[in-house]
Amino acid sequence: DADVTQTPRNRITKTGKRIMLECSQTKGHDRMYWYRQDPGLGLRLIYYSFDVKDINKGEISDGYSVSRQAQAKFSLSLESAIPNQTALYFCATSDRLARSYNEQFFGPGTRLTVL
Amino acid sequence: SQQGEEDPQALSIQEGENATMNCSYKTSINNLQWYRQNSGRGLVHLILIRSNEREKHSGRLRVTLDTSKKSSSLLITASRAADTASYFCATNAGGTSYGKLTFGQGTILTVHP
Numbered sequence: 637d638a639d640v641t642q643t644p645r646n647r648i649t650k651t652g653k654r655i656m657l658e659c660s661q662t663k664g665h666d667r668m669y670w671y672r673q674d675p676g677l678g679l680r681l682i683y684y685s686f687d688v689k690d691i692n693k694g695e696i697s698d699g700y701s702v703s704r705q706a707q708a709k710f711s712l713s714l715e716s717a718i719p720n721q722t723a724l725y726f727c728a729t730s731d732r733l734a735r736s737y738n739e740q741f742f743g744p745g746t747r748l749t750v751l
Numbered sequence: 752s753q754q755g756e757e758d759p760q761a762l763s764i765q766e767g768e769n770a771t772m773n774c775s776y777k778t779s780i781n782n783l784q785w786y787r788q789n790s791g792r793g794l795v796h797l798i799l800i801r802s803n804e805r806e807k808h809s810g811r812l813r814v815t816l817d818t819s820k821k822s823s824s825l826l827i828t829a830s831r832a833a834d835t836a837s838y839f840c841a842t843n844a845g846g847t848s849y850g851k852l853t854f855g856q857g858t859i860l861t862v863h864p
Contacts, residue, residue, distance in 0.1 A: 640793075667850055678839055678854035679794070686850060694851075726793060730850060738782055738843050740852060742793035 639663045640743040642727050648749045649717050657712045657746050659727030668710040669728040669740065670694075670702060672721075679726060685710055686732070717750040724748075757840060757855040765863050770827040772858040774840030775820075781845030783816055784852065785825050788837045797825075797838075802845075832864045 640661045649655050659668065666687050671679040671694075681694030683702040691704055699721060703711045714721055724747050728740040758773045774783070782801045786794040800807045800816045800823065807814045813826040827834055837859050841852040 669851075671854075676856065678856045681851065681853070684851060695853075724791065728794075732850070738784065738850065738852070739796045739799060740794075742795070744793050745791065747791075 640727060640729055640741055642725075642743040642746050644746060645744065646747045648751065650751050651716075651718055653717050653750075655714045655717055655748070657714075657725055657727075657748070659710045659712070659743055661708050661727075661729045661741075661743075663729055663731070663741060664707075665729035665731040665741070666707060667730040667732060668704065669730075670700075670710065670712045671726045671728065672696065672723040673726060673745075674723050682712065682725075714748075714750075717748075719750045722748060722750045757838075757858045759858060760856070761859045761861070763861045763863065764830055766830060766832055768830055768862075770830050770834070770860055770862070772825045772838050772840075772860070774823045774825070774855055776823075776840075776842050776855075777821065778842075778844055780818070780842045782843050783814075783823050784841045784843070785812075785814060785823075786839045786841060786854075788839065788857070790836075794839065827860075830860075830862045832862050834860060835862045836860060 643658045669684045670682040685691045685704045701713045727743040730740045756775045784799045785797045788794045798809045811828045816823045837857045839857045841854045
C-alpha cells in the first residue's frame with residue numbers, strides 16, 4: 637500500500653551495529669505496528685502504538701526499541717544488531733475510528749540482513 | 752506464541768479449482784481476519800468476520816467461523832493463477848488487546864495455469 641512507506645527497503649549490516657527502520661503513513665491513522673516475519677512463520681508483533689503517547693511491547697520486543705515521533709511516523713531501532721534479527725520487517729497502520737477498525741494496512745517491508 | 756494454526760501449510764491446485772484453507776486458534780476472539788501476501792511483499796487485508804458471524808462472502812471469497820471449534824476456513828472459488836500467494840489468518844482477542852492482531856503461520860497457495 638503506497639500510503640504506508642518504509643525506509644530502507646533493503647539493508648545489510650554487521651553484528652553490533654545500531655540500525656533504524658523508518659515507517660511513514662499518509663492515511664491519517666492513529667495506530668501503528670511493527671512486525672517481523674521469518675521464513676515459514678507468520679508475522680510476530682514487536683511493538684505497537686495506539687497514539688503518539690501510547691507505546692506498548694508486543695510478543696518479541698527484546699533487542700528492539702521504537703519511537704513514535706508523530707502520528708504519521710513510527711521508527712524501529714535495533715540498538716546492537718545480531719544475526720538472528722535477520723528478517724523481513726513490516727510496519728502496519730489501523731484506524732481506531734474506521735468502521736473496520738481492526739483492518740491493518742501494511743507497508744512494503746524492509747529486508748534486513750545482519751552479518 | 753502463534754494464536755492461529757493454519758492448515759495446510761501448502762496447497763497446489765489447478766486454475767478453476769476451489770482452494771480451501773483452514774485456521775484454528777486457541778483463545779476467544781472478537782474477530783478473525785484473512786490476509787494475502789504476494790511473495791516478499793506487504794500483507795493485504797481480504798476479509799474480516801466477527802465472532803457473532805458464521806459466514807461472510809466477498810467476491811470469490813467465502814469465510815466461515817465456528818467459535819465452538821475455534822476454527823475458520825477461507826474458500827477461494829474458481830481460482831486463478833493470480834491467486835498464487837500466501838494466506839494468513841489473524842485473530843483479535845478484543846478487550847485490552849483491542850486493535851492487536853495475532854497471525855498464523857500461513858498457507859502457501861500455488862495455482863497452476
